[in-house]
Amino acid sequence: MDVELTFLGAAGNVTGSCTLVRLGEHRILIDCGLFQERALQTRNWEPFFVDPGTVDAVLLTHAHLDHCGRLPKLVKDGFGGKVFCTPATLEIARVLLFDSAYLQEEDMRKKKRRHEKQGKTSPFPYEPLYAKEHVEDTVPLFVPAPYTAPVKVVPGITARFHEAGHIFGSAMIELTLEQGGETRTVVFSGDVGRLHLPIINDPHQFEHADVLIVESTYGNRTHGTVESIPDELARVIMDTHRRGGNIVIPGFAVERTQEILYPAAFDVRRQPDGGDSDGDLQQAPGVVRRGDRGAAAQRELPL
Numbered sequence: 001m002d003v004e005l006t007f008l009g010a011a012g013n014v015t016g017s018c019t020l021v022r023l024g025e026h027r028i029l030i031d032c033g034l035f036q037e038r039a040l041q042t043r044n045w046e047p048f049f050v051d052p053g054t055v056d057a058v059l060l061t062h063a064h065l066d067h068c069g070r071l072p073k074l075v076k077d078g079f080g081g082k083v084f085c086t087p088a089t090l091e092i093a094r095v096l097l098f099d100s101a102y103l104q105e106e107d108m109r110k111k112k113r114r115h116e117k118q119g120k121t122s123p124f125p126y127e128p129l130y131a132k133e134h135v136e137d138t139v140p141l142f143v144p145a146p147y148t149a150p151v152k153v154v155p156g157i158t159a160r161f162h163e164a165g166h167i168f169g170s171a172m173i174e175l176t177l178e179q180g181g182e183t184r185t186v187v188f189s190g191d192v193g194r195l196h197l198p199i200i201n202d203p204h205q206f207e208h209a210d211v212l213i214v215e216s217t218y219g220n221r222t223h224g225t226v227e228s229i230p231d232e233l234a235r236v237i238m239d240t241h242r243r244g245g246n247i248v249i250p251g252f253a254v255e256r257t258q259e260i261l262y263p264a265a266f267d268v269r270r271q272p273d274g275g276d277s278d279g280d281l282q283q284a285p286g287v288v289r290r291g292d293r294g295a296a297a298q299r300e301l302p303l
Helices: 038-045 071-076 087-118 132-141 226-242 256-268 278-283 290-298
Strands: 003-009 018-023 026-030 057-059 082-085 142-144 151-154 157-163 171-179 182-188 211-213
Touching: 018 171, 026 151, 057 151, 071 087, 071 132, 082 087, 082 132, 082 151, 082 157, 087 132, 087 142, 132 142, 226 256
Parallel strands: 026 057, 057 082, 082 142, 182 211
Antiparallel strands: 003 018, 018 026, 151 157, 157 171, 171 182
16 A cells, blocks of 8 residues: 655654645545644745645644644645535634634734844844634635545545544544555544543544554643532642632633633632532523533534
8 A cells, every 4th residue: 555654843852743645636624723832833934844835634633723723824835625514613723713813913013013122133024924814715715524424535545534622623633545445544642632521522442553643742740530620629729729829720711711711700609508409500691500511512513
């Protein structure tokens, strides 16, 4: 089988996820993310490893910018194929990419003014990596792919998206490669979530793959149990409150913040006698109950 994988990001570093899959004459990308480490951000401006015009399709694992944030640049540089992802990823990525373009344009204007005052010159042009019009060109290329449904990407490559348990719409991508009577299964994990989280479905459990590509940002760490999170968070909040302090929690705006707010809201609604005011919690606006997780992950999100 004439197949080749080339890792173009998130290899030896955390961000910039992008993997080139070549099967014969066909080329697809798994993710196309921004490099966000300060020391590596110049990579975003470099030409793509492969001519974007020769890429047949892109498959997204999820909507975080380190996995989808360079898509408008790919389109700007000549890509015109389809972008396959889950329906929820489509909705979230559309919002984040427009926001990314706006922030880049603002940052460039501020940087130019700052350099003019300082008498400095940037080694890069004073223009954003991409602008709003490039996002507008990108969004129509998105094709929603429901979980587990087979998607014919190009001749010889079929994809299935499976729950990854990371953020709404996140997926592990199972590729079935067929050529010359041979078949191989390659699974890309993307970012995998933990089991038993309150607002996200558990990751899909695979039983077979010929090749498994796993991202391992936290592969060298041992986490505490999910069940311990609410009590630990409550302890920190109450200790800080008693000392008259403030709490600052850095976190991704998409999903991580919600995972912090969910147990915090639950603890705030506990009765003084130690019981839980579940009725109050059920009525809290914006709270996604455990039984609603699957529906929330599948439906179009009202963003």
